[in-house]
Amino acid sequence: MMTINRKKSNGIFSKSILQIILIMWAFIQIGPFLWLFYSSFKTSVDIKTNPLGFPKSFYLGNYDFPLFRETSGIDISIYFKNSLIVTLISLIILTAVSLLAGYATAKIRFPGKNIFIFFLIALLGIPVHSLIIPLYYLIGKMGLLSNYFGLVFPYVAFNFAFSTLLAQTYFRQFPDEIIDAAKIDGCGQLRLFFSVVMPISLGAVATILVINYINIWNEFLFSLVIMRNNVAKTLPVGLMSFRGERTVDWGPMFAVISISILPSVLFYLIFSRNLIKGMTAGAIKG
Amino acid sequence: MIRINKKNLLEFITGYSFILPGIILILIFIAFPAIASILLSFTKWKGYGDFNFVGLKNFIKMFTADRFFYVALKNSIIFSVFTTIGTVGIGFILAVIIDLKVKFWKFYRFIYFLPVVVSVIPLALLWVRMFDPYGLINNILGKMNLEQLQRVWLGEPDIAFFIIIIVTIWQYSGFPMIFFLAGMQNINEEIYEAARIDGASTIQRIFRITVPLLRNVFSIIIMLQLIFSFKVFDIVWAMTQGGPAGSTEVLGTHLYQVAFRQMQFGYGSVVAVIMFLVSIIFAIVYIRVSGYRKTFFEI
Numbered sequence: 001m002m003t004i005n006r007k008k009s010n011g012i013f014s015k016s017i018l019q020i021i022l023i024m025w026a027f028i029q030i031g032p033f034l035w036l037f038y039s040s041f042k043t044s045v046d047i048k049t050n051p052l053g054f055p056k057s058f059y060l061g062n063y064d065f066p067l068f069r070e071t072s073g074i075d076i077s078i079y080f081k082n083s084l085i086v087t088l089i090s091l092i093i094l095t096a097v098s099l100l101a102g103y104a105t106a107k108i109r110f111p112g113k114n115i116f117i118f119f120l121i122a123l124l125g126i127p128v129h130s131l132i133i134p135l136y137y138l139i140g141k142m143g144l145l146s147n148y149f150g151l152v153f154p155y156v157a158f159n160f161a162f163s164t165l166l167a168q169t170y171f172r173q174f175p176d177e178i179i180d181a182a183k184i185d186g187c188g189q190l191r192l193f194f195s196v197v198m199p200i201s202l203g204a205v206a207t208i209l210v211i212n213y214i215n216i217w218n219e220f221l222f223s224l225v226i227m228r229n230n231v232a233k234t235l236p237v238g239l240m241s242f243r244g245e246r247t248v249d250w251g252p253m254f255a256v257i258s259i260s261i262l263p264s265v266l267f268y269l270i271f272s273r274n275l276i277k278g279m280t281a282g283a284i285k286g
Numbered sequence: 287m288i289r290i291n292k293k294n295l296l297e298f299i300t301g302y303s304f305i306l307p308g309i310i311l312i313l314i315f316i317a318f319p320a321i322a323s324i325l326l327s328f329t330k331w332k333g334y335g336d337f338n339f340v341g342l343k344n345f346i347k348m349f350t351a352d353r354f355f356y357v358a359l360k361n362s363i364i365f366s367v368f369t370t371i372g373t374v375g376i377g378f379i380l381a382v383i384i385d386l387k388v389k390f391w392k393f394y395r396f397i398y399f400l401p402v403v404v405s406v407i408p409l410a411l412l413w414v415r416m417f418d419p420y421g422l423i424n425n426i427l428g429k430m431n432l433e434q435l436q437r438v439w440l441g442e443p444d445i446a447f448f449i450i451i452i453v454t455i456w457q458y459s460g461f462p463m464i465f466f467l468a469g470m471q472n473i474n475e476e477i478y479e480a481a482r483i484d485g486a487s488t489i490q491r492i493f494r495i496t497v498p499l500l501r502n503v504f505s506i507i508i509m510l511q512l513i514f515s516f517k518v519f520d521i522v523w524a525m526t527q528g529g530p531a532g533s534t535e536v537l538g539t540h541l542y543q544v545a546f547r548q549m550q551f552g553y554g555s556v557v558a559v560i561m562f563l564v565s566i567i568f569a570i571v572y573i574r575v576s577g578y579r580k581t582f583f584e585i
Contacts, residue, residue, distance in 0.1 A: 015388060015389075018383055018386065018388050019388060019389065021383065022380075022383060022384075022388065022390075022394050025380065025394075025398065026393075026394055026397045026398070028456070029397055029398055029400065029401060029456070029460070030397055030400065032409075032412060032413070032416070033400075033401075035416075035422065036412050048420055050425075051420075051421060051422045051425045052422060052425060052426060052429075096307075097307040097308045097311070098308065100304040100305070100307070100308075101304055101305045101307075101308045103304060104300070104301045104304035104305050105305070108297055108300055108301040108304065109294065109297060109298075109301070110297065110298040110300075110301030110302060111298065113301070116305060116309075121573060122569075122573075123312065123316065124569070124573075125513070125565065125566060125568070125569020125570070125572060125573065126316060126320065126562075126565075126566075126569075127513070127516075127517050127561055127562055127565035127566075128316070129517045129519060129538060129541075129558075129561065130323060130517075130541075130558035130559070130561045130562040130565070131315075131316065131319035131320060131323060131558070132541070132542075132545070132558070133319075133323060133326060133541075133545050133551050133554055133555050133558060134318070134319035134320075134322035134323050134326060134555075135315065135319045136545075136546075137322070137333075137551075138314075138315075138318065138319060138322075153311065153314075153315055154315050156311055157311040157312055157314070157315035157316050158315075158316070160308045160311060160312060161312075164308060189296075189297070189300040190300070193304075214403050217405065218404075218405035218406065218407075220405075220406065220407055220519070220520045220523075221519050221520065221538070221542070224523075224542075225542075225546060235405075236405050236406075236407035236408070236520075237407075239407050239408055239411060240407065240523075240524065242411055243411065243414070243524065243527075250415065253411075253415075254415075257408045257411060257412055260405070260408045261404045261405065261408050261409070264403050264404050264405065265400070265403075265404065267403070268399075268400060268403045272396060272399070275403065276399065276464050279461075279464065280464055280465055280468040
């Protein structure tokens with residue numbers, strides 16, 4: 001491929017000035033994370049007396065979570081576990097239902113398909129926050145308040161439209177020849193889906209998983225309303241116990257915040273390509 | 287119209303059964319609450335017991351007697367407009383520079399998008415500590431002998447809301463950036479080449495070529511950001527809970543306060559319906575300007 005250095009910098013846009021701007025902005029973006037992280041290895045007293053300084057000694061006491069539980073009464077591992085379970089169950093169900101629906105809208109002919117797709121697009125614009133009151137009532141009636149499934153079902157429903165449309169655009173590019181060949185061999189639609197289509201659709205699965213992981217792991221309002229019981233709280237809701245001004249020492253709090261954002265940072269390190277691609281996929285073309 | 291016969295009937299049934307689970311979930315957890323929300327706004331309901339129909343009383347109360355509603359509405363609008371301008375503006379500038387393929391551009395793109403994927407709540411708690419009276423910001427100001435600038439940042443109404451907006455722009459400017467970068471990949475290199483031969487400066491090229499060709503991306507991302515920011519709740523709740531004295535209240539927090547703190551579910555539904563209507567207007571505009579019709583619709 002020919003590479004033209006298309007917009008060779010000139011005039012005021014000299015390379016070094018651009019680098020300085022980019023580095024400064026990078027520092028603004030990542031500085032708070034670095035501050036958080038190295039501060040978590042300082043004692044609470046050290047953080048307060050000298051907030052900016054690097055740790056004098058590498059203090060690990062903030063990460064002693066059992067001790068932290070005893071002194072503050074906040075058990076971070078429960079919140080972590082809850083977030084993990086809710087996210088995991090939601091992702092499994094969501095991936096299954098949206099891949100099925102995405103495949104159906106891309107490759108199966110049936111009357112009313114266009115109406116269904118239009119319906120999905122319309123759903124993208126529904127502000128789910130405004131559904132919180134009736135949903136609270138509904139989940140309560142179902143007896144699912146403070147229950148994992150009280151969050152799982154709404155999460156799957158809210159993210160279904162986007163995931164299905166994403167899967168659909170993916171399956172649309174899937175060659176019909178493979179499907180036809182399998183059909184001639186007497187393969188039923190369901191078996192076709194699971195044994196032929198799924199194994200070569202891991203790209204779609206990864207993208208759907210990554211985007212929805214971010215949405216679900218970070219979700220706050222519904223979790224705040226539905227997981228009322230302290231032992232059922234997810235991580236973002238549980239973290240709110242740290243808001244209380246001077247109730248918690250700064251050191252352990254910095255450790256807990258570091259730990260709570262770590263999974264997302266790791267996830268991003270591994271899947272940044274899928275994530276960026278998937279997020280811009282539907283919206284850019286055309 | 288597709289003709290129904292024995293052979294494709296099986297295909298129809300398969301198709302319907304593949305979309306059925308999703309439809310059921312949507313009907314129960316989106317369609318029903320959406321209708322119920324509208325009905326609830328005409329009632330007085332405490333979260334238990336009877337629904338008392340009160341007609342338009344809730345709406346009248348909201349528009350005539352609820353001071354906090356107007357504060358919340360005003361703040362939501364200010365928040366949406368400023369965070370949209372901030373994130374889209376900064377995102378565009380970053381995308382333009384990164385698209386020059388300067389050294390380490392992949393690294394910069396990676397770093398700038400990082401805050402977008404992290405949960406708002408821990409980050410907001412971190413910023414609360416930075417703006418704490420004994421926090422990082424005041425400490426740095428003290429070291430620079432600028433004591434007169436030190437203050438209780440989140441305790442002063444105007445400053446608190448301003449900080450919430452700044453933190454949001456800090457967290458989300460990477461989001462428009464990746465949209466612009468994706469759009470810029472579709473711009474033909476030769477157009478830039480031709481412009482250079484004609485002696486156009488970099489700035490001219492940005493405003494005469496890049497901006498007009500990215501018009502679609504601009505409208506899409508502006509609409510998306512408006513939709514996202516109008517329903518803001520998390521960051522306000524984590525940083526100020528609407529305080530001090532209700533000055534940073536937005537529609538999202540007002541809804542939560544009225545419904546889940548004061549247990550006025552009927553009245554809270556009015557706030558929900560208003561949020562709903564405004565977002566639907568944004569969404570209709572969004573669907574019209576975006577390529578969704580073309581990308582998801584050419585069957």
